[in-house]
Amino acid sequence: MTLEKIVLVTKRTALEGLIARHGTTSQVKFFLESRGQHFDFYQQAHQAYTAGINQVKSAVPSGMRFQEVNKEHLATFQVGDKDVIVVVGDPGLFVNTAKYVGEQPVIMVNPDRERFDDVFTTCYPDGFARKLQETVAGKYTCEKLTLAQAVLENGEELYALNDFLLDEEHISQHDMKLNLQEKVSGNLLVE
Helix, strand or coil: CCCCEEEEEECCCHHHHHHHHHCCHHHHHHHHHHCCCCHHHHHHHHHHHHHHHHHHHHCCCCCCEEEEEEHHHHHHCCCCCCEEEEEECCHHHHHHHHHHHCCCEEEEECCCCCCCCCCCCCECHHHHHHHHHHHHCCCCEEEEEEEEEEECCCCCEEEEECCCCCCHHHHHHCCCCCCCCCCEEEEEEEC
8 A cells, every 4th residue: 555645643732722721821820820730841741742743744754745633623534545644642642543544554653751651652753754764665564453432321432442441330330231343443553
């Protein structure tokens, strides 16, 4: 399969969300500090995430098609069969993306080793250029992951890759109905 386009999946940072809610950086700082939280934590997380995104973008070859998609628009985004999906963020962003990508290869880039687990990590920003080159050349292996879906009584849908954890307290409070259907979603590139 020839891969022709990179689809970069990102999400807004917690700091960007707070600024959207409160209007200005100074108001966010006041809001956080009045609750005993540290603005610096949010600012450092934002800087690490945006630095990772910028490093990934700079590694994209100039002749290759490129499109950036925010997590909020994934549900309506059309993934092509010649796209390689690049997720920059935490494992939750990868799981969210897996619902929509089908069989396309996914490169999961962890931009912040201090804050994000390496559960699905393919590489870090400094290794992305090499991983992309290998992927475009067809020199990669994929780990097929099973996407699990749970629908709650209120209609809310929950997704997980490979498994859900249900503790005894929740099992005893609810009637459990199982409708097992296998669906493979997402091809995680592995080292």
